Amino acid sequence: MPRSMPILLTLIFAPGFFASAPVHTAMIVGGGAAVVSGVVGVFTVMRGQSFAGHALADVSSAGGSVSFLLGINPLLGFLGMAIIAASGTELAGARFARERDLATGIMLGAGLGLAALFLYFDVTSMSTTGAAITVMFGSMFSIPSSIIPLALTVGAIAIVVSVVFFRPLFLASLSPDLAEVQGVRVRMIGLLHLLVLAFAVSLSAMTVGAILSTALLIGPAATSLQLAKSPGRAIALSVLIGIIATWGGILLAYDSFTWTPNHGWPVSFFIVTLIFLFYLAAALPEGRRKRKRIVQAGR
Amino acid sequence: MINAWAVATLVAVVAGIVGFFVVLRGSSFAAHALPLGTFPGAAAANLLGINPLFGLILFAVLGVAGISQLGRRSRHEVATALSLVTLLGLGTLFLSLTREYSQGVYALLFGEVLGISRAEIVPVAVTSIVASGVTLLLFRPLLLSAISPELGEARGISARRMELWFLALLAFATATALPIVGALLVFSLMVGPAAAARAMTNRPIPAMLLSVGISLLTVWVAISLSYLSNWPVGFFVGAIGAFSYAIGRIWGQFGTMRLRRDVVLS
Numbered sequence: 001m002p003r004s005m006p007i008l009l010t011l012i013f014a015p016g017f018f019a020s021a022p023v024h025t026a027m028i029v030g031g032g033a034a035v036v037s038g039v040v041g042v043f044t045v046m047r048g049q050s051f052a053g054h055a056l057a058d059v060s061s062a063g064g065s066v067s068f069l070l071g072i073n074p075l076l077g078f079l080g081m082a083i084i085a086a087s088g089t090e091l092a093g094a095r096f097a098r099e100r101d102l103a104t105g106i107m108l109g110a111g112l113g114l115a116a117l118f119l120y121f122d123v124t125s126m127s128t129t130g131a132a133i134t135v136m137f138g139s140m141f142s143i144p145s146s147i148i149p150l151a152l153t154v155g156a157i158a159i160v161v162s163v164v165f166f167r168p169l170f171l172a173s174l175s176p177d178l179a180e181v182q183g184v185r186v187r188m189i190g191l192l193h194l195l196v197l198a199f200a201v202s203l204s205a206m207t208v209g210a211i212l213s214t215a216l217l218i219g220p221a222a223t224s225l226q227l228a229k230s231p232g233r234a235i236a237l238s239v240l241i242g243i244i245a246t247w248g249g250i251l252l253a254y255d256s257f258t259w260t261p262n263h264g265w266p267v268s269f270f271i272v273t274l275i276f277l278f279y280l281a282a283a284l285p286e287g288r289r290k291r292k293r294i295v296q297a298g299r
Numbered sequence: 300m301i302n303a304w305a306v307a308t309l310v311a312v313v314a315g316i317v318g319f320f321v322v323l324r325g326s327s328f329a330a331h332a333l334p335l336g337t338f339p340g341a342a343a344a345n346l347l348g349i350n351p352l353f354g355l356i357l358f359a360v361l362g363v364a365g366i367s368q369l370g371r372r373s374r375h376e377v378a379t380a381l382s383l384v385t386l387l388g389l390g391t392l393f394l395s396l397t398r399e400y401s402q403g404v405y406a407l408l409f410g411e412v413l414g415i416s417r418a419e420i421v422p423v424a425v426t427s428i429v430a431s432g433v434t435l436l437l438f439r440p441l442l443l444s445a446i447s448p449e450l451g452e453a454r455g456i457s458a459r460r461m462e463l464w465f466l467a468l469l470a471f472a473t474a475t476a477l478p479i480v481g482a483l484l485v486f487s488l489m490v491g492p493a494a495a496a497r498a499m500t501n502r503p504i505p506a507m508l509l510s511v512g513i514s515l516l517t518v519w520v521a522i523s524l525s526y527l528s529n530w531p532v533g534f535f536v537g538a539i540g541a542f543s544y545a546i547g548r549i550w551g552q553f554g555t556m557r558l559r560r561d562v563v564l565s
Contacts, residue, residue: 045374045377048374048376050328050374050376050377050379050380051327051328051331051376051379051380053380054328054331054380054383055331101325101326101327101328102322102325102327102490102494102497102544104327104328105327105328105330105331105486105490105494106490106491106494106540106541106544107541108327108331108486109483109486109487109490109491109536109537109540109541110487110537110538110540110541111537112483112486112487112533112537113483113487113531113533113534113535113536113537113538114534114537116408116409116483116531116533116534116537117530117531117534119405119409119531120530120531120534123405212384212387212388212391214380214383214384215380215381215384215385215388218377218380218381218384219380219381219384222374222377222381263395265392265395265396266391266392266394266395268388268391269388269389269391269392269395271388272384272385272387272388273385273388275381275384276381276384276385276388279381283369
Protein backbone atom coordinates (compact mmCIF):
# COMPACT_ATOMS: atom_id res chain seq x y z
CA MET A 1 0.00 0.00 0.00
CA PRO A 2 2.12 2.86 -1.24
CA ARG A 3 -0.46 5.47 -0.31
CA SER A 4 -0.62 4.70 3.39
CA MET A 5 3.12 5.12 3.90
CA PRO A 6 3.23 8.93 3.70
CA ILE A 7 0.17 9.16 5.93
CA LEU A 8 1.84 6.92 8.45
CA LEU A 9 4.99 9.01 8.22
CA THR A 10 3.12 12.25 8.84
CA LEU A 11 1.49 10.60 11.83
CA ILE A 12 4.92 9.94 13.30
CA PHE A 13 6.70 13.03 12.06
CA ALA A 14 4.31 15.98 12.26
CA PRO A 15 4.56 18.28 9.21
CA GLY A 16 7.53 20.64 9.35
CA PHE A 17 9.57 18.52 11.76
CA PHE A 18 12.61 18.23 9.51
CA ALA A 19 12.43 21.83 8.29
CA SER A 20 12.21 23.46 11.71
CA ALA A 21 15.38 25.28 12.82
CA PRO A 22 14.65 25.03 16.57
CA VAL A 23 14.25 21.26 16.11
CA HIS A 24 17.65 21.06 14.38
CA THR A 25 19.34 22.93 17.19
CA ALA A 26 17.57 20.89 19.83
CA MET A 27 18.58 17.65 18.11
CA ILE A 28 22.24 18.66 17.78
CA VAL A 29 22.67 20.06 21.30
CA GLY A 30 20.43 17.42 22.89
CA GLY A 31 22.17 14.63 21.02
CA GLY A 32 25.55 15.98 22.10
CA ALA A 33 24.41 16.11 25.71
CA ALA A 34 23.12 12.54 25.44
CA VAL A 35 26.45 11.26 24.06
CA VAL A 36 28.54 13.01 26.71
CA SER A 37 26.19 12.03 29.55
CA GLY A 38 26.10 8.46 28.25
CA VAL A 39 29.90 8.13 28.39
CA VAL A 40 30.42 9.94 31.70
CA GLY A 41 27.31 8.39 33.23
CA VAL A 42 28.70 4.86 33.06
CA PHE A 43 31.66 5.84 35.25
CA THR A 44 29.39 7.90 37.51
CA VAL A 45 27.02 5.00 38.18
CA MET A 46 29.93 2.58 38.64
CA ARG A 47 31.57 4.90 41.16
CA GLY A 48 28.29 5.38 43.02
CA GLN A 49 28.29 9.11 42.43
CA SER A 50 24.76 9.58 41.14
CA PHE A 51 24.10 12.01 43.97
CA ALA A 52 27.16 14.08 43.07
CA GLY A 53 26.01 14.13 39.44
CA HIS A 54 22.57 15.34 40.43
CA ALA A 55 23.92 17.86 42.93
CA LEU A 56 26.34 19.35 40.37
CA ALA A 57 23.47 19.77 37.92
CA ASP A 58 21.34 21.54 40.51
CA VAL A 59 24.17 23.75 41.67
CA SER A 60 25.15 24.64 38.13
CA SER A 61 21.67 26.11 37.81
CA ALA A 62 22.88 28.85 40.18
CA GLY A 63 25.44 29.63 37.48
CA GLY A 64 22.63 29.68 34.95
CA SER A 65 20.84 32.33 36.98
CA VAL A 66 24.04 34.38 37.27
CA SER A 67 24.48 34.36 33.52
CA PHE A 68 20.91 35.62 33.15
CA LEU A 69 21.88 38.42 35.51
CA LEU A 70 25.22 39.29 33.88
CA GLY A 71 24.05 38.69 30.34
CA ILE A 72 26.91 36.27 29.58
CA ASN A 73 26.71 32.98 27.67
CA PRO A 74 24.61 30.68 29.89
CA LEU A 75 26.85 27.66 29.25
CA LEU A 76 29.78 29.51 30.83
CA GLY A 77 27.65 30.27 33.87
CA PHE A 78 26.54 26.65 34.25
CA LEU A 79 30.07 25.33 33.67
CA GLY A 80 31.79 27.77 36.02
CA MET A 81 29.45 26.99 38.89
CA ALA A 82 29.70 23.23 38.34
CA ILE A 83 33.51 23.36 38.40
CA ILE A 84 33.51 25.46 41.58
CA ALA A 85 31.12 23.01 43.24
CA ALA A 86 33.09 19.94 42.10
CA SER A 87 36.34 21.36 43.45
CA GLY A 88 34.60 22.37 46.67
CA THR A 89 33.32 18.85 47.34
CA GLU A 90 36.70 17.34 46.57
CA LEU A 91 38.44 19.85 48.84
CA ALA A 92 36.15 18.85 51.70
CA GLY A 93 38.30 15.73 51.54
CA ALA A 94 35.65 13.13 52.14
CA ARG A 95 37.08 9.62 52.07
CA PHE A 96 34.17 7.59 53.40
CA ALA A 97 30.95 7.10 51.49
CA ARG A 98 28.76 8.61 54.21
CA GLU A 99 31.02 11.60 54.68
CA ARG A 100 31.05 12.17 50.90
CA ASP A 101 27.26 11.96 50.87
CA LEU A 102 27.13 14.65 53.57
CA ALA A 103 29.64 16.96 51.90
CA THR A 104 27.68 16.66 48.66
CA GLY A 105 24.44 17.38 50.52
CA ILE A 106 25.85 20.49 52.18
CA MET A 107 27.28 21.70 48.88
CA LEU A 108 23.90 21.13 47.26
CA GLY A 109 22.06 23.04 50.00
CA ALA A 110 24.42 26.00 49.74
CA GLY A 111 24.34 25.95 45.93
CA LEU A 112 20.56 25.83 45.77
CA GLY A 113 20.49 28.70 48.24
CA LEU A 114 22.65 30.70 45.85
CA ALA A 115 20.34 29.73 43.00
CA ALA A 116 17.39 31.05 45.02
CA LEU A 117 19.23 34.29 45.64
CA PHE A 118 20.25 34.84 42.01
CA LEU A 119 16.79 33.92 40.75
CA TYR A 120 15.40 36.44 43.20
CA PHE A 121 17.74 39.07 41.74
CA ASP A 122 16.70 38.01 38.23
CA VAL A 123 13.05 38.44 39.11
CA THR A 124 13.46 41.79 40.86
CA SER A 125 15.91 43.35 38.43
CA MET A 126 14.43 42.24 35.15
CA SER A 127 10.98 40.95 36.07
CA THR A 128 11.69 37.71 34.19
CA THR A 129 9.45 35.39 36.16
CA GLY A 130 10.08 32.62 33.65
CA ALA A 131 13.75 32.38 34.65
CA ALA A 132 13.06 29.83 37.40
CA ILE A 133 11.33 27.54 34.95
CA THR A 134 13.93 27.93 32.21
CA VAL A 135 16.85 27.35 34.53
CA MET A 136 15.36 24.38 36.33
CA PHE A 137 13.58 22.56 33.55
CA GLY A 138 15.31 23.84 30.43
CA SER A 139 13.55 24.83 27.26
CA MET A 140 14.97 22.85 24.39
CA PHE A 141 13.11 24.52 21.56
CA SER A 142 14.41 27.95 22.57
CA ILE A 143 18.14 27.11 22.56
CA PRO A 144 19.86 29.69 20.35
CA SER A 145 21.75 28.01 17.49
CA SER A 146 24.78 30.22 18.25
CA ILE A 147 25.50 28.01 21.25
CA ILE A 148 26.19 24.90 19.15
CA PRO A 149 30.00 25.37 18.69
CA LEU A 150 30.66 26.04 22.38
CA ALA A 151 28.36 23.22 23.50
CA LEU A 152 29.99 20.72 21.17
CA THR A 153 33.46 21.84 22.29
CA VAL A 154 32.60 21.33 25.95
CA GLY A 155 31.15 17.92 25.12
CA ALA A 156 34.19 16.95 23.05
CA ILE A 157 36.58 17.89 25.88
CA ALA A 158 34.66 15.67 28.31
CA ILE A 159 34.68 12.73 25.90
CA VAL A 160 38.36 13.09 24.94
CA VAL A 161 39.41 13.18 28.60
CA SER A 162 37.26 10.12 29.36
CA VAL A 163 38.76 8.20 26.44
CA VAL A 164 42.38 9.19 27.18
CA PHE A 165 42.05 8.17 30.82
CA PHE A 166 39.75 5.25 30.08
CA ARG A 167 41.86 2.52 31.69
CA PRO A 168 42.78 4.20 34.99
CA LEU A 169 39.26 5.67 35.23
CA PHE A 170 37.67 2.28 34.70
CA LEU A 171 40.02 0.52 37.09
CA ALA A 172 39.60 3.15 39.81
CA SER A 173 35.82 3.00 39.39
CA LEU A 174 35.68 -0.78 39.54
CA SER A 175 38.02 -1.28 42.48
CA PRO A 176 39.98 1.58 44.05
CA ASP A 177 42.19 -0.84 45.97
CA LEU A 178 43.15 -2.79 42.88
CA ALA A 179 43.81 0.45 41.01
CA GLU A 180 46.07 1.68 43.82
CA VAL A 181 48.11 -1.53 43.58
CA GLN A 182 48.42 -1.03 39.82
CA GLY A 183 49.89 2.41 40.42
CA VAL A 184 46.82 4.49 39.55
CA ARG A 185 46.60 7.71 41.56
CA VAL A 186 43.06 7.14 42.75
CA ARG A 187 42.50 10.59 44.26
CA MET A 188 43.69 12.35 41.13
CA ILE A 189 41.42 10.18 39.03
CA GLY A 190 38.56 10.98 41.40
CA LEU A 191 39.10 14.71 40.93
CA LEU A 192 39.44 14.24 37.18
CA HIS A 193 36.17 12.34 37.07
CA LEU A 194 34.41 15.07 39.04
CA LEU A 195 35.67 17.71 36.58
CA VAL A 196 34.55 15.66 33.58
CA LEU A 197 31.23 15.19 35.37
CA ALA A 198 30.98 18.96 35.79
CA PHE A 199 31.48 19.40 32.03
CA ALA A 200 28.91 16.75 31.12
CA VAL A 201 26.35 17.92 33.64
CA SER A 202 26.51 21.61 32.80
CA LEU A 203 26.02 20.77 29.14
CA SER A 204 22.93 18.68 29.78
CA ALA A 205 21.66 21.04 32.49
CA MET A 206 21.39 23.63 29.76
CA THR A 207 19.46 21.38 27.43
CA VAL A 208 17.07 19.32 29.54
CA GLY A 209 17.33 21.63 32.54
CA ALA A 210 19.33 21.40 35.74
CA ILE A 211 17.09 18.92 37.51
CA LEU A 212 16.30 16.61 34.63
CA SER A 213 19.88 16.35 33.38
CA THR A 214 20.22 13.69 36.06
CA ALA A 215 17.93 11.54 33.94
CA LEU A 216 20.33 11.61 30.98
CA LEU A 217 23.34 10.99 33.18
CA ILE A 218 22.03 8.12 35.32
CA GLY A 219 19.19 6.49 33.38
CA PRO A 220 20.93 5.25 30.20
CA ALA A 221 24.09 4.28 32.12
CA ALA A 222 22.18 2.33 34.78
CA THR A 223 20.17 0.59 32.06
CA SER A 224 23.20 -0.38 29.99
CA LEU A 225 25.18 -1.56 33.02
CA GLN A 226 22.41 -4.07 33.69
CA LEU A 227 22.61 -5.46 30.15
CA ALA A 228 26.17 -5.10 28.88
CA LYS A 229 29.00 -7.37 29.92
CA SER A 230 32.05 -5.30 28.97
CA PRO A 231 32.80 -1.63 29.76
CA GLY A 232 33.10 -0.69 26.08
CA ARG A 233 29.72 -2.17 25.26
CA ALA A 234 28.16 -0.56 28.32
CA ILE A 235 29.31 2.86 27.15
CA ALA A 236 28.14 2.27 23.57
CA LEU A 237 24.74 1.04 24.72
CA SER A 238 24.36 3.90 27.20
CA VAL A 239 25.11 6.46 24.45
CA LEU A 240 22.64 4.74 22.13
CA ILE A 241 19.85 4.72 24.72
CA GLY A 242 20.53 8.37 25.56
CA ILE A 243 20.30 9.41 21.91
CA ILE A 244 17.14 7.40 21.24
CA ALA A 245 15.46 8.86 24.32
CA THR A 246 16.52 12.43 23.51
CA TRP A 247 15.60 12.41 19.84
CA GLY A 248 12.46 10.41 20.54
CA GLY A 249 11.51 12.95 23.20
CA ILE A 250 12.07 15.85 20.83
CA LEU A 251 9.97 14.16 18.17
CA LEU A 252 7.12 13.39 20.57
CA ALA A 253 7.19 16.91 21.99
CA TYR A 254 7.02 18.33 18.46
CA ASP A 255 4.11 16.03 17.64
CA SER A 256 2.33 16.92 20.87
CA PHE A 257 1.61 20.42 19.55
CA THR A 258 -1.25 18.75 17.68
CA TRP A 259 -2.50 16.77 20.70
CA THR A 260 -3.70 19.58 22.94
CA PRO A 261 -4.90 22.94 21.63
CA ASN A 262 -2.42 25.83 21.51
CA HIS A 263 0.61 24.38 23.22
CA GLY A 264 2.86 21.34 23.22
CA TRP A 265 3.91 19.08 26.05
CA PRO A 266 7.37 19.64 27.55
CA VAL A 267 10.35 17.85 25.94
CA SER A 268 11.80 17.01 29.35
CA PHE A 269 8.72 14.99 30.24
CA PHE A 270 9.05 12.79 27.15
CA ILE A 271 12.80 12.27 27.49
CA VAL A 272 12.55 11.30 31.15
CA THR A 273 9.61 8.98 30.53
CA LEU A 274 11.44 7.21 27.70
CA ILE A 275 14.55 6.80 29.85
CA PHE A 276 12.51 5.43 32.72
CA LEU A 277 10.75 2.94 30.43
CA PHE A 278 14.12 1.77 29.07
CA TYR A 279 15.33 1.25 32.63
CA LEU A 280 12.22 -0.70 33.64
CA ALA A 281 12.40 -2.83 30.50
CA ALA A 282 15.99 -3.78 31.38
CA ALA A 283 15.34 -4.23 35.10
CA LEU A 284 12.15 -6.30 35.06
CA PRO A 285 13.42 -9.42 33.28
CA GLU A 286 16.49 -9.26 35.51
CA GLY A 287 14.26 -9.37 38.59
CA ARG A 288 12.27 -12.29 37.20
CA ARG A 289 15.46 -14.20 36.43
CA LYS A 290 16.71 -13.62 39.95
CA ARG A 291 13.43 -14.78 41.46
CA LYS A 292 13.51 -17.91 39.32
CA ARG A 293 17.03 -18.62 40.47
CA ILE A 294 15.99 -18.21 44.10
CA VAL A 295 13.02 -20.51 43.60
CA GLN A 296 15.23 -23.12 42.00
CA ALA A 297 17.79 -22.76 44.75
CA GLY A 298 14.98 -23.24 47.27
CA ARG A 299 14.18 -26.59 45.78
CA MET B 300 5.36 37.25 60.72
CA ILE B 301 4.27 35.39 63.87
CA ASN B 302 2.76 32.67 61.67
CA ALA B 303 5.98 32.32 59.71
CA TRP B 304 7.88 32.05 62.96
CA ALA B 305 5.58 29.32 64.30
CA VAL B 306 5.63 27.22 61.10
CA ALA B 307 9.38 27.53 60.65
CA THR B 308 9.93 26.51 64.28
CA LEU B 309 7.76 23.40 63.83
CA VAL B 310 9.55 22.44 60.63
CA ALA B 311 12.94 23.05 62.23
CA VAL B 312 12.18 20.69 65.12
CA VAL B 313 11.06 17.87 62.80
CA ALA B 314 13.97 18.50 60.44
CA GLY B 315 16.40 18.34 63.35
CA ILE B 316 14.98 15.01 64.57
CA VAL B 317 14.54 13.30 61.19
CA GLY B 318 17.77 14.90 59.91
CA PHE B 319 19.72 13.11 62.63
CA PHE B 320 18.81 9.81 60.97
CA VAL B 321 19.37 11.20 57.48
CA VAL B 322 22.96 11.97 58.43
CA LEU B 323 23.46 8.73 60.34
CA ARG B 324 22.21 6.61 57.43
CA GLY B 325 24.07 8.72 54.87
CA SER B 326 20.92 9.28 52.88
CA SER B 327 21.13 12.95 51.98
CA PHE B 328 20.09 12.06 48.46
CA ALA B 329 16.78 10.60 49.63
CA ALA B 330 16.28 13.64 51.86
CA HIS B 331 16.77 15.81 48.81
CA ALA B 332 14.80 13.67 46.36
CA LEU B 333 11.66 13.06 48.44
CA PRO B 334 10.69 16.70 49.04
CA LEU B 335 11.73 17.70 45.53
CA GLY B 336 9.93 14.77 43.91
CA THR B 337 6.85 15.53 45.99
CA PHE B 338 6.36 19.05 44.76
CA PRO B 339 4.81 18.11 41.38
CA GLY B 340 1.97 16.68 43.49
CA ALA B 341 0.83 20.21 44.20
CA ALA B 342 0.76 20.96 40.48
CA ALA B 343 -1.20 17.77 39.80
CA ALA B 344 -3.73 18.69 42.49
CA ASN B 345 -3.99 22.16 41.03
CA LEU B 346 -4.75 20.60 37.65
CA LEU B 347 -7.48 18.37 39.09
CA GLY B 348 -8.83 21.10 41.34
CA ILE B 349 -8.37 19.18 44.59
CA ASN B 350 -6.63 20.12 47.83
CA PRO B 351 -2.86 20.31 47.16
CA LEU B 352 -2.23 18.28 50.31
CA PHE B 353 -3.67 15.14 48.67
CA GLY B 354 -1.46 15.61 45.63
CA LEU B 355 1.61 16.07 47.81
CA ILE B 356 0.86 12.97 49.86
CA LEU B 357 0.19 10.89 46.74
CA PHE B 358 3.52 11.93 45.22
CA ALA B 359 5.31 11.35 48.52
CA VAL B 360 3.94 7.78 48.52
CA LEU B 361 5.03 7.32 44.90
CA GLY B 362 8.49 8.59 45.81
CA VAL B 363 8.87 6.24 48.78
CA ALA B 364 7.59 3.30 46.71
CA GLY B 365 9.93 4.16 43.84
CA ILE B 366 13.03 4.45 45.99
CA SER B 367 12.38 1.29 47.99
CA GLN B 368 11.14 -0.87 45.08
CA LEU B 369 13.76 0.13 42.51
CA GLY B 370 16.36 0.02 45.28
CA ARG B 371 15.90 -3.75 45.51
CA ARG B 372 17.33 -4.27 42.05
CA SER B 373 20.03 -1.66 41.72
CA ARG B 374 22.18 0.72 43.66
CA HIS B 375 20.22 2.82 46.06
CA GLU B 376 21.23 6.15 44.64
CA VAL B 377 20.43 5.07 41.11
CA ALA B 378 16.93 4.16 42.33
CA THR B 379 16.65 7.52 44.09
CA ALA B 380 17.84 9.44 41.04
CA LEU B 381 15.45 7.65 38.69
CA SER B 382 12.45 8.04 41.00
CA LEU B 383 13.24 11.72 41.40
CA VAL B 384 13.57 12.48 37.71
CA THR B 385 10.47 10.50 36.79
CA LEU B 386 8.37 12.38 39.33
CA LEU B 387 9.87 15.68 38.17
CA GLY B 388 9.20 14.73 34.56
CA LEU B 389 5.54 14.29 35.45
CA GLY B 390 5.81 17.61 37.26
CA THR B 391 6.94 19.48 34.14
CA LEU B 392 3.98 18.03 32.29
CA PHE B 393 1.45 19.11 34.93
CA LEU B 394 3.06 22.52 35.22
CA SER B 395 2.89 23.07 31.48
CA LEU B 396 -0.78 22.08 31.47
CA THR B 397 -1.86 24.30 34.38
CA ARG B 398 -0.27 27.44 32.93
CA GLU B 399 -0.18 29.60 36.05
CA TYR B 400 3.16 28.09 36.81
CA SER B 401 6.17 30.36 37.25
CA GLN B 402 5.26 31.80 40.61
CA GLY B 403 4.03 28.45 41.91
CA VAL B 404 7.28 26.69 41.03
CA TYR B 405 9.38 29.33 42.68
CA ALA B 406 7.33 29.09 45.87
CA LEU B 407 7.40 25.29 45.93
CA LEU B 408 11.14 25.15 45.38
CA PHE B 409 12.22 28.05 47.53
CA GLY B 410 9.27 28.60 49.86
CA GLU B 411 7.11 31.53 50.84
CA VAL B 412 7.77 31.70 54.52
CA LEU B 413 6.67 35.29 54.95
CA GLY B 414 3.15 34.89 53.54
CA ILE B 415 1.59 32.23 55.75
CA SER B 416 -1.98 32.37 57.02
CA ARG B 417 -3.07 31.03 60.37
CA ALA B 418 -5.12 28.24 58.76
CA GLU B 419 -2.00 26.83 57.11
CA ILE B 420 -0.33 26.22 60.46
CA VAL B 421 -2.70 23.47 61.61
CA PRO B 422 -1.81 20.72 59.09
CA VAL B 423 1.90 21.45 59.49
CA ALA B 424 1.56 21.29 63.28
CA VAL B 425 -0.29 17.97 63.13
CA THR B 426 2.16 16.29 60.77
CA SER B 427 5.14 17.69 62.65
CA ILE B 428 3.92 16.26 65.92
CA VAL B 429 3.07 12.89 64.35
CA ALA B 430 6.39 12.63 62.48
CA SER B 431 8.46 13.60 65.53
CA GLY B 432 6.43 11.32 67.77
CA VAL B 433 6.82 8.27 65.53
CA THR B 434 10.54 8.94 65.08
CA LEU B 435 11.05 9.11 68.84
CA LEU B 436 8.96 5.95 69.37
CA LEU B 437 11.09 4.09 66.83
CA PHE B 438 14.27 5.72 68.09
CA ARG B 439 16.10 2.59 69.24
CA PRO B 440 15.33 0.29 66.28
CA LEU B 441 15.98 3.12 63.79
CA LEU B 442 19.28 3.90 65.48
CA LEU B 443 20.43 0.30 65.64
CA SER B 444 19.44 -0.35 62.05
CA ALA B 445 21.23 2.81 60.89
CA ILE B 446 24.48 2.07 62.73
CA SER B 447 24.63 -1.64 62.03
CA PRO B 448 21.96 -3.26 59.88
CA GLU B 449 23.44 -6.71 60.58
CA LEU B 450 23.26 -6.27 64.35
CA GLY B 451 19.70 -5.00 63.96
CA GLU B 452 18.73 -8.07 61.92
CA ALA B 453 20.25 -10.27 64.63
CA ARG B 454 17.97 -8.59 67.17
CA GLY B 455 14.96 -9.13 64.92
CA ILE B 456 14.79 -5.63 63.44
CA SER B 457 14.24 -5.88 59.71
CA ALA B 458 16.57 -3.46 57.92
CA ARG B 459 14.14 -3.21 55.00
CA ARG B 460 11.21 -2.37 57.23
CA MET B 461 13.24 0.24 59.09
CA GLU B 462 14.26 1.75 55.78
CA LEU B 463 10.63 1.94 54.70
CA TRP B 464 9.71 3.57 58.03
CA PHE B 465 12.52 6.04 57.64
CA LEU B 466 11.56 6.98 54.08
CA ALA B 467 7.88 7.26 55.02
CA LEU B 468 8.70 9.52 57.96
CA LEU B 469 10.93 11.62 55.76
CA ALA B 470 8.23 11.98 53.11
CA PHE B 471 5.45 12.61 55.62
CA ALA B 472 7.46 15.22 57.50
CA THR B 473 8.27 17.14 54.33
CA ALA B 474 5.08 16.82 52.29
CA THR B 475 2.90 19.16 54.31
CA ALA B 476 5.62 21.67 55.05
CA LEU B 477 6.56 21.88 51.37
CA PRO B 478 4.20 24.59 50.05
CA ILE B 479 5.22 26.86 52.90
CA VAL B 480 8.92 26.40 53.38
CA GLY B 481 9.83 24.96 49.96
CA ALA B 482 11.64 21.81 48.87
CA LEU B 483 15.04 23.47 49.12
CA LEU B 484 14.65 24.77 52.65
CA VAL B 485 13.40 21.46 54.02
CA PHE B 486 16.42 19.69 52.58
CA SER B 487 18.97 22.24 53.80
CA LEU B 488 17.44 22.14 57.28
CA MET B 489 17.61 18.37 57.37
CA VAL B 490 21.23 17.99 56.38
CA GLY B 491 23.12 21.07 57.61
CA PRO B 492 22.34 21.14 61.35
CA ALA B 493 22.37 17.36 61.77
CA ALA B 494 25.72 17.11 59.98
CA ALA B 495 27.18 19.79 62.21
CA ALA B 496 25.83 18.05 65.31
CA ARG B 497 27.21 14.70 64.18
CA ALA B 498 30.65 16.22 63.65
CA MET B 499 30.60 17.60 67.20
CA THR B 500 29.54 14.54 69.15
CA ASN B 501 29.24 10.80 68.63
CA ARG B 502 26.65 10.17 71.34
CA PRO B 503 23.20 9.77 69.82
CA ILE B 504 20.95 11.66 72.25
CA PRO B 505 23.15 14.76 72.61
CA ALA B 506 23.68 14.71 68.83
CA MET B 507 19.95 14.72 68.20
CA LEU B 508 19.29 17.50 70.72
CA LEU B 509 22.15 19.51 69.26
CA SER B 510 20.77 18.94 65.77
CA VAL B 511 17.35 20.30 66.81
CA GLY B 512 19.03 23.25 68.54
CA ILE B 513 21.17 24.20 65.55
CA SER B 514 18.21 23.74 63.25
CA LEU B 515 16.08 26.13 65.33
CA LEU B 516 18.88 28.67 65.48
CA THR B 517 19.39 28.40 61.70
CA VAL B 518 15.73 29.02 60.96
CA TRP B 519 15.37 31.92 63.36
CA VAL B 520 18.49 33.67 62.12
CA ALA B 521 17.54 32.99 58.47
CA ILE B 522 14.04 34.42 58.88
CA SER B 523 15.32 37.52 60.64
CA LEU B 524 17.97 38.14 57.97
CA SER B 525 15.45 37.48 55.21
CA TYR B 526 13.03 39.92 56.84
CA LEU B 527 15.71 42.59 57.05
CA SER B 528 17.28 42.12 53.62
CA ASN B 529 14.22 40.89 51.70
CA TRP B 530 16.42 38.15 50.21
CA PRO B 531 14.98 34.61 50.01
CA VAL B 532 15.00 32.55 53.22
CA GLY B 533 16.35 29.52 51.36
CA PHE B 534 19.61 31.32 50.64
CA PHE B 535 20.25 32.04 54.30
CA VAL B 536 19.31 28.53 55.42
CA GLY B 537 21.68 27.00 52.84
CA ALA B 538 24.51 29.36 53.74
CA ILE B 539 24.10 28.94 57.51
CA GLY B 540 23.88 25.16 57.03
CA ALA B 541 27.21 25.07 55.18
CA PHE B 542 28.74 27.42 57.74
CA SER B 543 27.63 25.36 60.74
CA TYR B 544 28.87 22.17 59.06
CA ALA B 545 32.29 23.77 58.57
CA ILE B 546 32.33 24.90 62.22
CA GLY B 547 31.27 21.40 63.26
CA ARG B 548 34.08 19.80 61.26
CA ILE B 549 36.66 22.13 62.83
CA TRP B 550 35.21 21.51 66.29
CA GLY B 551 35.30 17.79 65.63
CA GLN B 552 38.98 17.97 64.60
CA PHE B 553 39.88 19.75 67.84
CA GLY B 554 37.87 17.34 69.90
CA THR B 555 39.24 14.14 68.35
CA MET B 556 41.00 13.19 71.57
CA ARG B 557 37.83 13.66 73.57
CA LEU B 558 35.69 11.95 70.96
CA ARG B 559 37.94 8.92 70.93
CA ARG B 560 36.96 8.22 74.52
CA ASP B 561 33.27 8.34 73.64
CA VAL B 562 31.82 4.99 72.81
CA VAL B 563 29.30 4.65 70.02
CA LEU B 564 26.11 3.29 71.53
CA SER B 565 26.11 0.09 69.51
